Each structure stands twice: as C-alpha cells, then as structure tokens.
Amino acid sequence: MRNMCSVLHYEFKMQFQRLAAWGVLLAAAALSLLDNFPSAGNLARLEFLNEPAYFVYRIVSLDSLVLLFGLMFLLAGRIPLDAKTGMKSLLMASPLKKWQYVLGKLLGGFLYVFSMLCIFLFLNTAVYFIGTPFKISLIECAVPVVKAVLASFIPVSLFVSFCSIALPGMIDIRFFYVLAAILFGFNAAYVGSAEAMPFYLITSGDLARLIWVHPGWPFVDMGSVIANGCFLAGSGFVSGCLLFLKHRFWRSE
Amino acid sequence: MSTNIEISHVTKTYKNGVTALDDVSFHAGSGVFGLLGHNGAGKTTLMKALVTVLTPSAGTIRICGFDTVKQGNEVRARIGYLPQELAMYPSLSVFDFVNYMAELKGIHNKKAVSSVLEQVEMLEFSRRRIGQLSGGMKRRVGIAQALVGNPQILVVDEPTAGLDPEERVRFRGLLSRYAREGRTVLLSTHIVEDIHQLCEELAVLRKGHLFYAGTSAALLERVKDRVKILHLENENQLIELQKKSVVLSTTYESQGLTARIMDENGLYPQTKPVTATLEDAYVYCMGGKAHA
Numbered sequence: 001m002r003n004m005c006s007v008l009h010y011e012f013k014m015q016f017q018r019l020a021a022w023g024v025l026l027a028a029a030a031l032s033l034l035d036n037f038p039s040a041g042n043l044a045r046l047e048f049l050n051e052p053a054y055f056v057y058r059i060v061s062l063d064s065l066v067l068l069f070g071l072m073f074l075l076a077g078r079i080p081l082d083a084k085t086g087m088k089s090l091l092m093a094s095p096l097k098k099w100q101y102v103l104g105k106l107l108g109g110f111l112y113v114f115s116m117l118c119i120f121l122f123l124n125t126a127v128y129f130i131g132t133p134f135k136i137s138l139i140e141c142a143v144p145v146v147k148a149v150l151a152s153f154i155p156v157s158l159f160v161s162f163c164s165i166a167l168p169g170m171i172d173i174r175f176f177y178v179l180a181a182i183l184f185g186f187n188a189a190y191v192g193s194a195e196a197m198p199f200y201l202i203t204s205g206d207l208a209r210l211i212w213v214h215p216g217w218p219f220v221d222m223g224s225v226i227a228n229g230c231f232l233a234g235s236g237f238v239s240g241c242l243l244f245l246k247h248r249f250w251r252s253e
Numbered sequence: 254m255s256t257n258i259e260i261s262h263v264t265k266t267y268k269n270g271v272t273a274l275d276d277v278s279f280h281a282g283s284g285v286f287g288l289l290g291h292n293g294a295g296k297t298t299l300m301k302a303l304v305t306v307l308t309p310s311a312g313t314i315r316i317c318g319f320d321t322v323k324q325g326n327e328v329r330a331r332i333g334y335l336p337q338e339l340a341m342y343p344s345l346s347v348f349d350f351v352n353y354m355a356e357l358k359g360i361h362n363k364k365a366v367s368s369v370l371e372q373v374e375m376l377e378f379s380r381r382r383i384g385q386l387s388g389g390m391k392r393r394v395g396i397a398q399a400l401v402g403n404p405q406i407l408v409v410d411e412p413t414a415g416l417d418p419e420e421r422v423r424f425r426g427l428l429s430r431y432a433r434e435g436r437t438v439l440l441s442t443h444i445v446e447d448i449h450q451l452c453e454e455l456a457v458l459r460k461g462h463l464f465y466a467g468t469s470a471a472l473l474e475r476v477k478d479r480v481k482i483l484h485l486e487n488e489n490q491l492i493e494l495q496k497k498s499v500v501l502s503t504t505y506e507s508q509g510l511t512a513r514i515m516d517e518n519g520l521y522p523q524t525k526p527v528t529a530t531l532e533d534a535y536v537y538c539m540g541g542k543a544h545a
Contacts, residue, residue: 010342010353085338089301093329095330
C-alpha cells in the first residue's frame, strides 16, 4: 500500500509540474472567459448568464472540454514513456508490485485531472464572481460549483485519466490519439437539446443537467444521467482493469 | 569466499525465436565482477534475468542463495540496479527521484537519501531537476538510486558508456569502494579498460554463449608472450596478415602502419614481443581462437 502511495504521490507531483498542462489550462480559461465573462456583450448574447449556475454549467459542459482534451493527450504518454526511458525495468527490479504500479499511476492521474478541473472551475467562477455587474451571493456561486465537482468532475476525471493512462499501455498510442480525437470531436460538435443526451458525451451529457436546467424544460432524465455516469466511470474502470489483467506487461510473479 | 551470484545453465529464448543466452553458467563472490561482450552478446538479457525483470527459459539464477524466479521478492530486496538506458523523470529533482526509488525499496528516510547523494557527490545538486543535468551527473543519480539501501548486490549495465575520462575514473572509484565489505558489484561493459581497472574476475559472453569465466590474470595468461608488434609497409600487407593471424589492433603512421598481432606459432621472426593487455586477450577471444 505504501509503495502504491509513493507511485501516486510522485505521479501527481510530476504531472503538476508540467508547464504544458498549465499552458493548456490558461488557454482554456482565457477562451472560456472570452465566451462567458459577464460583459455587456456576453450578457446580451447569453440569456441566463446572470445566473451563476448557468455560468458553471457552461464552463463544465463546453469549456472544460478544451482542458480535458489537452490533459488526455498529455497523460497518454505516461506508461509508454516509462518503457521508453528505462524506468519500467528499474521499477520492475524494485520490490514494487504490478497492482501498486498500475493503481498508483491511475489514481495519480485521476487526482491530477480532478485537481486541474477544480482549479479551472474555481478560477473561472472567481473571475465571474468578481467581475459580474449583478449582486450575487457567494453561496449562489458555491452551490453549482459543488454540484459540478461532485456530479460531473469525479466521473469525467475517472474517464479521462484511467482511459488515457491505461489504454496506451496496451494499444499503439497513435491509435489512441485518433480514438480520443473522434470522441472529443463528437462531444464538441453535439448541439444540446431538450431530449435526453447521448450517454457517451464526456462533459455535455445529462450529468451536466444536475448543475443547471433550462427553465423552459426543467426535467432531467435520470436514466440518461445514470447512463452517462456509468459510461464515464465504467469505461475508466474497465480500461484500468484491462491493463491490470494484461499478461507480459509486468514481470512474471 | 561466499558466492553471492550463482548462474546455472541459464538459457533465454525470446518469443521471436532469438536465443539471447545459451546454457550460461558461472558464479561470483564479493568484489567487482566484470561481464564483457560486444553489443548483442547477451549481457543486458543476463542482467535483466538477474534482477528478475526477465524470466530465464531454462536454468536457475540464485542471488544470495535465493532463486530469482521462485523467491523474487527476496532477491529484489537485496539488489540495486542501474539499467543501460535510464533517462529517469526529467521534471523531478535529483532528491525527489532518489527518494522515490528509496520509498519503493521500503526506505522512508530522507537522511539515507542525502547520504547516498553525498557518496556520489550530488548532494549540492539535489534540488536541481534531472532534465537540467549533464550526462555524467545523470549517471551519478542513476547509481545513487541503485546504492540507496546498501544492497548486497549491485548490478550496473554499461555505467560508463558515454562518460568523459574524468567521470569514468570517478565512477570506477565509486564502484570499487562499494564492493568492499562482502558486497558484489556486477559490472557489464564492453569497455575493457573498466574491467581491467576494477575486476579480478570476469566472464566473457559471445553471441549468447559463455566464452570465458575466471580471473583476469588467467585470461591474460592465455595470450602471454604471444602478443607482438609488426611494422607493415601498406594496407595490402595488412590484408594478407589478417588472413593468417589475429590482428589485435593497428596504428597508422606517417610511413606504413604498425600492427599488434597474436603470433601463436612464431610465424613472424621480424616481430617484437610486447606486454599483453587485457584488451589484447579480449580481442583475441572475440577473434575466436582463445579456446583452441
């Protein structure tokens, strides 16, 4: 258990020190504020921007996708890099066990994606709170943020981190990039409707409706919410299990 | 002298059918033990089998009496390993990287990490990121992570490749010091000078077969009084010479060239005998006649 925690700790630390990821986060934050900052133009364009819950909903369902896409690409190299740099041989020669290595990598990645998403949302919401011309209370901002973190960020982080760390450990990383680009492309191109959303959407699925719903269609299809959550969490979990079950990935024990 | 490493009839055949090791047997006690062989001879495969990363197809390896396949955990607790290609994690600091490796070995003691960094003269650079280090410094960090916890067996694969002469000397001193007090350093290299300076005993691998195992002195004895130098007028003479004898090395001069040869049967009376070196013996082995 201690070895797993060491892998997790250093994996998180290494990721957190990557300047490229901070660049992606800042770029995504700039884009999201251009789109959602409560300026006169944006308020005229977006009917519900005066509601903090709507602002958080937009950040989660649209703008966080840019950050997640960047993080997915950055995380995808973690296991192939270990093999390429000789670190895998070194780790296998230590008393580290396969489950400790795999779980440490996956959970380190999960915590990292989750932290980055939270920072992204907190940063945007803080700017919104400070810059809004309306009088809004802190609690009005805090409630949708907590909903977003609990309802959306946990399953989304699980999906992005587990899939992007585990799958390139089993398949060619270029093939993984193509798959990821297609999925994210679908997600970005999907136009929301009052109907139940497809389960495979990463951030625009019905999980995001737990944060805010359109007053004209205030119904949430719980079946679709559960399907969306199951897809995200389940895909991540299955990817992690596949890597763990793969023979010849680690020394024979 | 106790036997720390015991290799018995080890064969390793990969899934693609390539046999990297074929019935290799030798043992090593305390001190620095050299493993020589050209690229592709099977040294790295043997090293990986020793540190439990690879499983032999046949045969057994025992480290401090523990079988590498059946008692892997016991073995891993007793070895330090420096792989041939180790780029490490460039974003981590020197201290963090060595501390990470120490934690994986069950050592949660920052003083032990500082101590090992001091041994390799890297303590003053402990806050520097690995990505900012020179090649020699990276190798020192690599050896520091292998030394942490004072393992009984240290397995180092080509540790001096690509280092400048000063770093190589420093590295040799470090390995030599470590091998005292009953510990074993298994040093794999194709740099004969390193073996000559450090090892009393060595094994020579050639195309997966064990070609020689024993003392450096015994290997030198095989070529004693048979290494000679011969002056040649031109390259045509060298080509003719190569057909009849083992040419160990050649030096081009302003007029002609000098060949260092193995004159086994006194075929060349015009040659001058010289003191044989371990490199002569090794090249002769690789020429394939030492066993005759």
